[in-house]
Amino acid sequence: MKNVLVIHYSQSGQLTEILDNLTLPLSSDDEINITHYTIEMEKEFPFPWNKSAFFNAFPESFLQIPAAIKAPSNTILEKQYDLIILGYQVWYLSPSIPVNSFLKSTFAKQIFKSTPVITVIGARNMWVKAQEKMKVLLSDLEANLVGNIALVDRNINHVSVVTIVHWMFSGEKTKYLGIFPKPGVSESEIKNASKFGNVIKQSLKNKNFNNLQDELLKLDAVEIRPFLVEMDKKANKMFKIWSNFIINKKNSREFWLKVFNVYLWVAIWLISPIVFILHLLKYPFIATKIAKENALYKKL
Ligand SMILES: Cc1cc2nc3c(=O)[nH]c(=O)nc-3n(C[C@H](O)[C@H](O)[C@H](O)COP(=O)(O)O)c2cc1C
Incomplete structure (x- = not known):
């Protein structure tokens, strides 16, 4: 039996949907046991956002200053995991405050040490330097990063700025003014995230993650726009x-x-x-x- 821990935080539910689809091939396998942990803040961030809360999150997001989180249950903390799938979103070019706060907590120290980790990003489109920061957080926890998948809004940058503002401040992932494309990661990409789960399952079963990132890249897990x-x-x-x-x-x-x-x-x-x-x-x-x-x- 393989134990997999799926950790995430999501305001709109986008990242939850991505991870649900991505883990389908794992959850349907009798030899894999999945535990889910959703990060919960002591003081929750609003969604939809208002302007003052949105900008107020900037300094602590960027400086990676942790805030208080609720303790995960003992059932989550006491298990040993063969793999951790860590979903995160980017806030101000850094891992979001909830995810950063968890990774800097004593709870994370207990879970991550010497464990293979796959990061799954659900962001607008600017995540590359946030992932560099994530690498430092994981290295501080002595975890082994074995894969990265970044799902983003594929529309041109300025269009995605307009549409994400509509989404974040209305709470609705809908076409702004009826003419702009829908914000965030597209429905088809969210649905197709299960393709990543298939190769992850193979690596997990073979106890070998050495080629995982190459396999994920073949499936367009990461697109870099210079x-x-x-x-x-x-x-x-x-x-x-x-x-x-x-x-x-x-x-x-x-x-x-x-x-x-x-x-x-x-x-x-x-x-x-x-x-x-x-x-x-x-x-x-x-x-x-x-x-x-x-x-x-x-x-x-
Ligand atoms: C305060 C804030 C700052 C954000 N900054 C970035 C950013 O720097 N780069 C980026 O690609 N996306 C950014 N986003 C978008 C998020 O990464 C994410 O796609 C969106 O919040 C949906 O995530 P959810 O699953 O939590 O709903 C930001 C969102 C918020 C709320």
Whole structure:
């Protein structure tokens, strides 16, 4: 019998759906026992979001400052697992506060040590640097990252910004104004996530995860878009300055978060199109370097 622990947190239920489909081939196998653990916060984040809560989550998300979570049950903590499937979403270019809080808790220390882990990301489209942060969190727990799957919104960047704002602030994963595409990961990709479960099951049964990431990549588990990686890197530099500045502003935090809101709007709608044009112009000269680097992000 193989024991698998599926850990996740999801506000809209998107990540829950992804993981439910992904684990279908495992849950239908008599020799595999799946335990589910949903991370619960002591103080829950609102969904749908309001503007002030959304921006208020920025400094702690980016600086990866943990918040209090409810303790998992002893039944979850006492078992030994052959595999952990960890679903997470990205908040402000970092693993979301609930997932970061769990991974920095004493509970995670108990569960993750020397255990193979597959990360499953359900994000808008900017997750590459968050996964680098995830690698550090997992290495601190002495866990073994053996696979990564990243499911994202495949629409062009600015369209996905408009549609995710509609989704996050209305709570409805619907077509904004009836003309925009639906936000988030597409229904067909969510449904097809079971294809990953099949190769994961093989590795689990063979007790060999060495080739798992290569097998997952053959199934398009990860797509790297060079422009998004460049934006991710640039935004990380700016977010570092903003978050360290705002975290110290105890009395004027609300004001500075409003300024950050304006900055973010300018960065997305005015600066990023310029960066995109520059990216296209310099691309032919740095294509080989980018290709090499992006190949690394696909691996573990
Ligand atoms: C506060 C906040 C910040 C987010 N920041 C990012 C981000 O930096 N990159 C990204 O790709 N998605 C980002 N997203 C989208 C989430 O990763 C995720 O796709 C969405 O919240 C749905 O997740 P759910 O399963 O919890 O409902 C953000 C969402 C929220 C609420």
